[in-house]
Amino acid sequence: MVVDPAQLRLLALIERHGSLTAAAHALRLTPAAVTQQVAKAERDWQVPLVIRGPRGATLTAAGALLASHGRTVEEASDRAEAELAALLGHLSLRLRIGTFQAAALHLLPPALTALRHRHPDADVSVIDVVSGRGADEISAGRLDVAIVASWGRPLTPPPHVRAHSLLSDPMVVVLPDDHPLATGQPADTELHLEQLRAESWVSILAGHAAREQFHDAAREAGFTPTVRFETESYDVAQALVGTGIAVALVSRLALTHAPGTTHRELARPRPYRQLYAVTKADASLTPLADMLIDLLRDVARDITATWEAPPREEQGSSNSPHGA
Structure with missing residues (x-):
């Protein structure tokens, strides 16, 4: 037969609490539901497992044997719950970013500054990624957000990857x-x-x-x-x-x-490149990704506003962004 770990855990809880009602409360089930599960377990194992009495419930020798393995299942379940909570807590603060140099110099710093003010405990990393590789890095799970560019054509990301438009450059x-x-x-x-x-x-x-x-x-x-x-x-x-x-x-x-x-x-129609932030379609495990995208859009609007201001003759500058 196929062993059902839930049955083993149920027997361990009955042994610990001494009654079906208390075991039902621990499992957030009704006493009737637990009674049905015990009956099913006895049919599956083809042996009596629980002795019901006026003062609660005890286990037969067979039930006690299975309950000993159920304690292992319960301990493993508790460890899994704790470790998953720790992992989700870490993921909620992690943000791995890939970007090309011009975006790293002009778009990203103001957005990261704002993000740090909101989440000073954020675990942020940034690496250089050429635009053609950004979506692949997201798809492979090596990045949480990639800032990429597409020249004159809409970006068509692979399945399970989402492109968020940032800026027409x-x-x-x-x-x-x-x-x-x-x-x-x-x-x-x-x-x-x-x-x-x-x-x-x-x-x-x-x-x-x-x-x-x-x-x-x-x-x-x-x-x-x-x-x-x-x-x-x-x-x-x-x-x-x-x-x-x-x-x-x-x-x-x-x-x-x-x-x-x-x-x-250039006179219109002028060539342009479109900048995107690329993430997994389901970024629920990395909530900082959505926050960063909102901040990047704020920065992009500010930059666009300066471009739309009346032009003036430029002065020399030591800035050196990479545009490709």
Whole structure:
């Protein structure tokens, strides 16, 4: 026969409390339900297990033997309950975050500061993760939240993974600060990409979604860009633009205001990348993940508000976010 651990535990409780009524109370059942369970156990084991009397209930020799194993079941159940409570308590304070550098520099710090004020005992860790790997890290259970980007197309996460939209990050043109398109017209003048058809370009490496988006935008503008320099970093791209040898298409969030550069907005429709926070579809065991997403959205709204303010000519800055 298949041993039912619940029957063993029931017999151990009857032995401990000396009555079916007390055992029923411990199990949060009615006395009638316990009586039915005892009858079923005796049918299953095919031997009397409990002797009922005016002063309660005692066990037969067979019942006492099974009850000794029931005590082991009960002890294991108590340990399991305590260990699960400890685990859930730990998970409720744990937050493992993955992000790319521009988001780590501009989106994440204000959100983490606010989170720490609310939960100073939070167990937070942050690692660099390229956007293409973020959803996989969530799916594999190695991260609780990943901040990722998708260039021009909606993110389609794998099953059991949820994408929370944070920010639409437009692409801008970064120019040498002495470029005719920078010096010959007001700073709030929007450029059309076709105005830059004759330029040399610094671009993200071939094979990256940002590079594909750049070539698609150039093709729609009626030209094939002359890419002289390739890099995996928007930081490097802007540093090269500062030498005066090329121009670059860079995410607004990733602007470093590198010395020798300025930037101009593109006329609509402009290329953009969409930033997401990615979590498991069921994040109930990590409640800090939902809190962080709300805080990231607050930060994203603040950043967007500064972008919508009247533009002004940038000054040099030592910030160096990674945009890809």
